Amino acid sequence: MVEEAISLQARPWQQLVQADKNNRLSHAYIMDGLQGTGKMRLTLTFIQYLLCEQRAGELPCQICSACRRIENGNHPNIWMIRKEGQSIKKEQIDELIQQMSKKGYEKGRRFYMIEEAHTMTVSAANALLKFLEEPVGEITAFLMTDTYAQLLPTIQSRCQRIQFTRPNEEQLIGQLVADYQLTDSLASTLSRITANVDEALSLSQEEQFMMMRKLALQLIERIEHSKAEAILFIQGEWQSVVKEKEDLEMILNLLLHGYRDIVTIKVNIDRSICYPDARELLEKLSYRLTYEQLSSKIDEILHMKQKISSNMNRTLLVEQLILRL
Numbered sequence: 001m002v003e004e005a006i007s008l009q010a011r012p013w014q015q016l017v018q019a020d021k022n023n024r025l026s027h028a029y030i031m032d033g034l035q036g037t038g039k040m041r042l043t044l045t046f047i048q049y050l051l052c053e054q055r056a057g058e059l060p061c062q063i064c065s066a067c068r069r070i071e072n073g074n075h076p077n078i079w080m081i082r083k084e085g086q087s088i089k090k091e092q093i094d095e096l097i098q099q100m101s102k103k104g105y106e107k108g109r110r111f112y113m114i115e116e117a118h119t120m121t122v123s124a125a126n127a128l129l130k131f132l133e134e135p136v137g138e139i140t141a142f143l144m145t146d147t148y149a150q151l152l153p154t155i156q157s158r159c160q161r162i163q164f165t166r167p168n169e170e171q172l173i174g175q176l177v178a179d180y181q182l183t184d185s186l187a188s189t190l191s192r193i194t195a196n197v198d199e200a201l202s203l204s205q206e207e208q209f210m211m212m213r214k215l216a217l218q219l220i221e222r223i224e225h226s227k228a229e230a231i232l233f234i235q236g237e238w239q240s241v242v243k244e245k246e247d248l249e250m251i252l253n254l255l256l257h258g259y260r261d262i263v264t265i266k267v268n269i270d271r272s273i274c275y276p277d278a279r280e281l282l283e284k285l286s287y288r289l290t291y292e293q294l295s296s297k298i299d300e301i302l303h304m305k306q307k308i309s310s311n312m313n314r315t316l317l318v319e320q321l322i323l324r325l
């Protein structure tokens with residue numbers, strides 16, 4: 001498990017271990033990588049490495065009491081924050097600061113981890129910022145995110161960024177087709193959504209995901225045919241499939257990959273596309289749409305993705321998007 005986590009992300013691991021060896025451990029890191037790239041696993045392994053009672057070379061032993069308690073999620077020196085509802089609230093950061101200022105922990109460094117750190121509210125981020133500016137004691141923070149750009153620049157500048165690479169897409173597609181008998185088309189789409197085999201497999205069995213994949217392609221076709229038709233379309237079947245915020249995020253991702261496919265086809269580069277089964281449609285659109293149009297469409301979708309953390313009406317949001325595309 002440990003060896004696997006490290007071999008998948010050898011560069012981030014070396015960066016962290018070197019910092020420790022040179023006594024230059026930062027007081028805050030941003031662990032920046034897509035879902036499924038093993039950020040959490042690697043971070044926990046690194047904390048094990050730092051607290052291990054009988055470290056074996058550059059690896060934590062995995063059997064001492066410190067290693068085991070970290071693995072089981074009950075080491076007192078680690079504080080973990082996850083979003084509550086849609087965001088990470090200021091009260092959660094206040095509680096964190098209080099915890100970190102307490103005495104009576106086990107000796108050695110203390111850590112806190114913030115999952116999906118980009119979902120911090122502005123007041124939460126500002127409270128954290130103050131804490132980052134005046135570090136107390138031996139504390140190291142790990143802020144996890146898959147959308148680095150959404151973190152406040154002031155937070156970004158106080159932390160060291162560790163970038164996680166995504167495993168080779170072709171490799172994942174090959175594995176899904178050969179070992180799990182998925183179609184090439186589905187495997188190609190899944191490889192864009194996640195880098196994790198298990199997550200890809202579980203999505204492939206979700207009817208909801210398959211519906212969304214279909215809807216995304218149909219929506220592209222309609223948008224490029226007639227916007228009025230596209231708006232009617234999302235008032236129909238669409239609404240029973242795209243219900244939660246997560247659904248909307250997923251379908252915007254699927255839409256985004258559709259437009260990226262059109263660019264790939266237009267540039268004619270030798271790269272696999274997300275929807276090989278829709279190549280004919282995408283090719284047709286690649287003749288009609290200019291690079292400027294495509295890049296502005298991609299920008300609009302990215303912009304909309306950032307807006308959906310608010311509590312706006314989802315259908316209305318997509319209607320606005322369609323009008324802008």
Ligand SMILES: [Zn+2]
Pocket residue numbers: 051052053054055060061062063064065066067068
């Ligand atoms: Zn150990």
